[in-house]
Each structure stands twice: as C-alpha cells, then as structure tokens.
Amino acid sequence: MRSFPTSRRAVAVLAAALLVGGVTACGNSDTGGGSGGDKKIVLGFSQVGAESGWRTANTTSIKESAAAAGIDLKFDDAQQKQENQIKAIRNFIQQKVDVIAFSPVVESGWDTVLKEAKDAKIPVILTDRAVDSADKSLYKTFLGSDFVKEGKAAGDWLVENTKDATGQVNIVQLEGTTGSAPANDRTKGFAEAIAANPKLKIIASQSGDFKRADGKQVMEQFLKANPKIDVLFAQNDDMGLGAIEAITAAGKVPGKDIKIITVDAVKDGMQALADGKFNFIAECNPLLGPQLMELVKKVKAGETVPERIETKETTFTQDTAKAALPDRKY
Ligand code: AHR
Numbered sequence: 495m496r497s498f499p500t501s502r503r504a505v506a507v508l509a510a511a512l513l514v515g516g517v518t519a520c521g522n523s524d525t526g527g528g529s530g531g532d533k534k535i536v537l538g539f540s541q542v543g544a545e546s547g548w549r550t551a552n553t554t555s556i557k558e559s560a561a562a563a564g565i566d567l568k569f570d571d572a573q574q575k576q577e578n579q580i581k582a583i584r585n586f587i588q589q590k591v592d593v594i595a596f597s598p599v600v601e602s603g604w605d606t607v608l609k610e611a612k613d614a615k616i617p618v619i620l621t622d623r624a625v626d627s628a629d630k631s632l633y634k635t636f637l638g639s640d641f642v643k644e645g646k647a648a649g650d651w652l653v654e655n656t657k658d659a660t661g662q663v664n665i666v667q668l669e670g671t672t673g674s675a676p677a678n679d680r681t682k683g684f685a686e687a688i689a690a691n692p693k694l695k696i697i698a699s700q701s702g703d704f705k706r707a708d709g710k711q712v713m714e715q716f717l718k719a720n721p722k723i724d725v726l727f728a729q730n731d732d733m734g735l736g737a738i739e740a741i742t743a744a745g746k747v748p749g750k751d752i753k754i755i756t757v758d759a760v761k762d763g764m765q766a767l768a769d770g771k772f773n774f775i776a777e778c779n780p781l782l783g784p785q786l787m788e789l790v791k792k793v794k795a796g797e798t799v800p801e802r803i804e805t806k807e808t809t810f811t812q813d814t815a816k817a818a819l820p821d822r823k824y
Contacts, residue, residue, distance in 0.1 A: 534566040535794050538586030540596035542623070543574040545671075545704045546732040547760035551824035552597075552622065552780035559783030565790060574599055574671065574703070580607050587614045593790045597622035597638075600673035608632035617793040621786050623675040630801065634793045637785055637803045639778050641679030647776040647809050648680070648727055648755045649687025652694065655753075655773075656725075659693050666716045667699035668709050668728040668737060676778075677701065680729045680757060697723075702733040709733030713740035728756045731763030731775070738771050749773055759810055761822050767815035775815070777807040780824060 537560060541553055553569075560567035568591060572578035576599050586594050587610055594616055598604060604625045611618050612632055620636040627633075656663050667684070670677035681699075688694040698716050702708040709728060716723060717740060726741075728734035734756035738748045748754055748771045756763055759777040766772045785803065792799050810818065 534564060535593065535790060536566045536568065536589075536591045537790050538568045538570070538582070538589070538591040538594045540570045540572055540579045540582040540586075540594075542579075542597050542599045543572060545574055546706075546730055546758070547762055547824075548730060548732075548758045548778060548780045549704075551760060552782060554824075555781045555783035556786060557783075559787045562784075563787040563791070565787055572599060576600055576603060583607050583611065587611055587616060590614075591616060592794050593617050593619065595619040595621050595786060595790065598625050598675070599623075599671065601626040601675050601678065602673065605629065605632065619786065619789055619793065621782055622780075635789060635799045635801055635803060637782060637789060637805070639676075639805045639807060641676045641778075642683040642686075644676075644757050644776040644778055644807070645680035645683025645685075645729075646687045647683075648757065648774065649684040651774045651776075651809070652688060652725060652727075652753075652755060653690045656691060656694060659691075661693070663691075663694050663724045664697045664720065664722050665694060665725040665727060666713075666720065666723050667696055668702040668712055668726065668733040669699060670701065670704045670729040670733075672701045672703075674704075676704075676757075677729060684727055702728070702736070704730050704732060706732040706736040709736030710740045711736075713737035714743075717741070717744045717746075723752050725753045725755065728754065730778075731756045731758040731760050731766075731772075734772060735762055735766060738766065759815075759822075760824055761819070764810065764815045764819050764822055767810055767812055768819055770812060773812065775810045777809060779805045779807055 570582035579599060583594060594611055605627050618633040620633050622638045624636050669681060697720055700712050702712045726737055728737055734754050741748045741752055746752055753773045755774045756772055757776045757778050759775045763775055767775055789799055
C-alpha cells in the first residue's frame with residue numbers, strides 16, 4: 495500500500511482541521527453570530543430609585559419581563575436624582591443601546607438629553623412618569639397612569655363620604671416628590687374634586703418624597719401644628735403607612751379619628767385598608783414591564799406606536815380590599 499509523502503500528509507491533516515473548523519463556524523452562525531438576525535435587543539433603562547413599595551414592584555416587573563422577552567436590559571438606579579438619570583441616559587447613548595426607556599424623577603429639564611438621544615437615532619420610551627417637553631418628537635410614547643384621575647378619585651371619595659359633615663373638614667396632604675408628575679397631577683386632581691364641597695379645606699400640605707420615613711416625620715409636624723385634623727390624603731401608600739405610626743404615637747386612631755386616603759394599592763397598603771387603618775385607595779399599577787417590552791420590540795422594528803398608553807386602574811374600599819388581598823401580586 496502506497497503511503498503519502500510527509501508534505502501531502504500534512505496538507506490532508508490541515509484540510510481535515512479546516513473542515514472541522516468550518517463546521518464549527520457554521521454552527522456558531524446558526525445560533526446568531528453570523529447575520530446578526532436574532533441578536534438580542536439592548537434596552538437601557540433608567541429607574542427613579544427605590545423609594546417605595548410601588549417602585550420595588552415596578553423594578554421587579556421590568557427585570558422579569560425583559561428576561562422573559564429575551565431583551566438585554568442595562569438597568570440603572572438613579573437614587574431619585576435627575577443628574578444621575580441624565581448621566582445614565584448619556585452612558586446608554588455612548589454604548590449605542592437599541593432603545594432607551596426611563597421613568598423621569600421630575601417633569602422638567604429633559605430636552606437637551608432627549609435631543610442627544612434623538613440625534614444618535616436611539617428611540618426613547620417614557621414609562622410611569624411624563625416629561626413636560628413641548629417637543630413630542632423627543633420620545634416615541636408614554637406608557638403609564640393618569641395621575642390626575644387618581645387624585646380626582648381620591649377627592650371624589652372624600653366628597654361622597656363627607657356629604658353630611660356639619661362643620662369644616664380639615665385635610666392635611668402628604669405630597670410626593672416635589673416636581674414629579676405624580677405629585678403635580680395628584681395634587682391637581684384632588685384639589686379639583688374637593689372643590690365640589692366648600693367645607694373641605696386643605697390646612698397643610700408638604701412633600702414626604704413618596705417615602706415611609708418622610709411620611710412619618712411630616713405627619714408628626716402636621717399633628718403638632720394642627721390640633722384638629724380630620725383627613726389625611728397621602729399621595730402614596732408608603733407615606734400613609736409612615737403617617738399611621740405618627741398618628742398612633744399621638745394617641746389617635748388611624749382610619750377613625752383621622753380618615754386616610756392614599757394612592758397605589760401595594761400589598762402593605764391594601765393590608766392597612768383591610769385592617770381599617772386606611773379608608774380608601776386609588777390604584778396605581780406598577781406592573782408595566784410586559785407592555786414596555788412589547789413597545790421596545792415595536793419601536794426597534796420601526797413600527798408606529800400610540801403616543802400615549804394609559805394603564806387601566808381601579809379603586810379600593812375597606813371591603814373590596816379584603817376581597818382582593820389574597821390575589822394581590824405586589
Ligand atoms: O410614579 C409612581 C409613584 O412613584 C408611585 O405612586 C409612588 O409610590 C412611587 O414612588
């Protein structure tokens with residue numbers, strides 16, 4: 495039997511090696527390396543912070559939905575600072591992410607950075623909170639609640655439940671983060687609704703920054719300065735829960751001596767409502783993740799999306815909270 499000369503044997507070994515290498519390379523391109531057709535979408539998301547139970551539920555929803563949708567999420571927590579959000583958005587632009595989404599901590603001051611994203615041809619989606627930019631071409635869509643409606647629902651309940659009041663009804667208000675869309679809009683909606691009954695008077699109103707500790711501290715001040723408080727409107731559950739501690743420490747019974755209305759309907763808030771410590775909650779739904787990921791895919795594909803997508807929400811009384819609590823997801 496004729497054997498190959500050494501040089502021909504070497505060529506045969508090399509050819510076999512190339513064949514194996516070629517198969518491997520083909521295998522890689524089949525899983526997405528070659529054409530880039532099934533490359534993951536990269537989403538840069540700038541979150542407000544971790545100020546409340548609502549925010550924690552919102553963050554979980556976004557992270558879980560991105561993973562389920564196969565989207566590569568670059569998540570940044572701005573710790574409730576606008577400058578951190580601007581920095582994060584600029585980083586996303588530098589990294590050339592496919593889509594940017596963010597929940598703006600305050601309403602104003604976004605035009606410059608949004609213009610930078612637009613110039614870099616990166617579509618932006620607003621989620622949860624809006625910006626007050628006059629130029630609507632700076633973002634593709636806004637997905638979130640109608641905060642004016644939430645404030646109005648809170649006020650309407652109060653009007654309905656104070657119909658028989660004989661004297662002035664003293665209300666104190668714990669506002670959310672100063673300059674934020676939910677604080678601005680809930681204040682507006684509530685004021686508009688209670689205007690229906692001239693007996694309803696807001697005697698003090700201050701920010702508790704949507705946080706439990708701040709809600710407690712501001713409520714302590716309200717109680718010291720005002721001997722007669724009939725109603726507290728806390729613009730989220732966490733501030734209301736903090737206020738319960740202050741009210742109890744002052745020897746008053748939350749939900750009875752002082753009626754408490756809040757917004758959100760997270761589990762802790764719903765529990766306080768079912769226990770009779772809160773009197774009414776206007777829901778604000780944090781589970782925006784699945785809808786957001788659908789929008790991300792659409793804007794990445796260049797599809798047109800509606801400029802406003804409003805979250806569906808309801809309200810809860812003490813009785814409906816008891817019924818809803820066992821199935822509450824957040
Ligand atoms: O933007 C939504 C609001 O922000 C929620 O009502 C509040 O709890 C959160 O911190």
